[in-house]
Amino acid sequence: EILLTQSPGTLSLSPGEGASLSCRASQSVATRNLAWYQQKNGQAPRLLIFGTSSRATGIPDRFSGSGSGTDFTLTIGRLEPEDFAVYYCQQYGNSPYTFGQGTKLEI
Amino acid sequence: EVQLVQSGAEVKKPGESLRISCKGAGYKFTNYWISWVRQMPGKGLEWMGRIDPSNSNTDFSPSFQGHVTLSADKSISTAYLQWSSLKASDTATYYCARQVSLNWFDPWGQGTLVTVSS
Numbered sequence: 001e002i003l004l005t006q007s008p009g010t011l012s013l014s015p016g017e018g019a020s021l022s023c024r025a026s027q028s029v030a031t032r033n034l035a036w037y038q039q040k041n042g043q044a045p046r047l048l049i050f051g052t053s054s055r056a057t058g059i060p061d062r063f064s065g066s067g068s069g070t071d072f073t074l075t076i077g078r079l080e081p082e083d084f085a086v087y088y089c090q091q092y093g094n095s096p097y098t099f100g101q102g103t104k105l106e107i
Numbered sequence: 108e109v110q111l112v113q114s115g116a117e118v119k120k121p122g123e124s125l126r127i128s129c130k131g132a133g134y135k136f137t138n139y140w141i142s143w144v145r146q147m148p149g150k151g152l153e154w155m156g157r158i159d160p161s162n163s164n165t166d167f168s169p170s171f172q173g174h175v176t177l178s179a180d181k182s183i184s185t186a187y188l189q190w191s192s193l194k195a196s197d198t199a200t201y202y203c204a205r206q207v208s209l210n211w212f213d214p215w216g217q218g219t220l221v222t223v224s225s
Contacts, residue, residue, distance in 0.1 A: 001169075035211040037152075044202055044218050045144075045152065050211040088152055092210050096168035097142070099152040 002027055002091050006100035014107065019076040021103045023089035028069050033093030036065055036074045039102075040085045048087075049074065079105075109133040111141075111203050111216035118222045119193050126189040127219045129203030136184035137161040140206040143177065143188050146218075147199045157206060158186055193223045 003026035013019055023034070031052040037045040047056040049065035052072060062077040076083055084107050089100040114128040129141060142157040156167035160179040167177075176189040186203060200220045204212035 033210070037212075039152075044215040045204075045212075046215070047211055047213040050207075050213075056213060090152075090212070092206075092212075095166055096170070097154040099154065102151045 001096055002029065002094055002098050004089055004091060004098055004100035006087075006089060006103045008103060009101070010104045010106060012106050013079055015079050015081055017079055019079060019083075019105060021074040021076075021087055021105070023067075023072040023074070023100050025070045025072070025091060029072075029091045030093050031068055033091055034065075034067070034072050035090045035092065037088045037090065038083075038085050039088065040082075045088065076105075081107075109205070109214055111205060111214060113201075113203060113216040113219045116220040116222070118224070120225055121193060121195055121223055123193050123223075124189070124191050125193055125221065126187050127201060127221065129186045129188075129216050131160075131184045131186075131205065134205075137181050140209065141179065141186040142204050142206050142212060143175075143186075144202045144204060144212075144215075145171075145199045146202065152202075155188075155201075160184075160186060193221075195223050195225075197221060198223050 005024045007022045034052045036049040039045040053065045064075045086102045086104045088102050112130045140157045143155040145153045155171040158165045158177040160181045165177045179186045200218045202218045203216040
């Protein structure tokens with residue numbers, strides 16, 4: 001089972017600032033097999049990024065993903081108020097699929 | 108619009124059985140696997156398993172194998188997650204999600220809150 005470790009656990013920022021969220025895998029993950037999801041309080045997760053760097057339909061271009069091997073990053077440029085949420089990375093290349101424990105982005 | 112609509116919240120007692128549902132709309136249901144994800148109160152996401160609605164083949168996380176059953180009725184575009192004997196530790200929100208090209212999950216259902224309490 002591939003373990004994903006996200007850091008930091010909580011990130012406190014202000015609207016207008018940029019954010020960098022990290023996801024580290026216990027073994028190499030192919031870039032095509034890494035996604036990021038956003039979950040707002042009381043809502044279902046929403047796909048943001050798939051294949052490490054491809055934005056899902058309707059996702060603003062202030063969201064970008066990068067990385068390879070065991071280190072992946074979600075970058076959010078110029079935070080908007082609606083961006084404050086919990087973010088999860090996921091690998092779907094090897095069953096069982098696994099999620100990171102999440103990074104809470106708070107104001 | 109592609110969407111997954113889940114059944115409503117449930118309150119059950121330990122030892123009771125339960126089946127919750129996930130209905131797909133806006134796409135060919137048999138072309139995509141459906142995954143189920145657990146989120147315990149205040150916690151993160153855990154992948155439970157998935158089902159291919161075209162033939163009901165399943166794939167489980169070892170953590171959930173033998174504890175739940177997945178099924179699907181392709182005639183009504185609906186997938187199911189079932190327990191035969193609930194425990195208090197099954198209290199959680201359960202999400203279904205469509206697996207795109209055997210890869211990422213999109214979209215997700217709205218979630219079903221299951222509360223197990225005596």
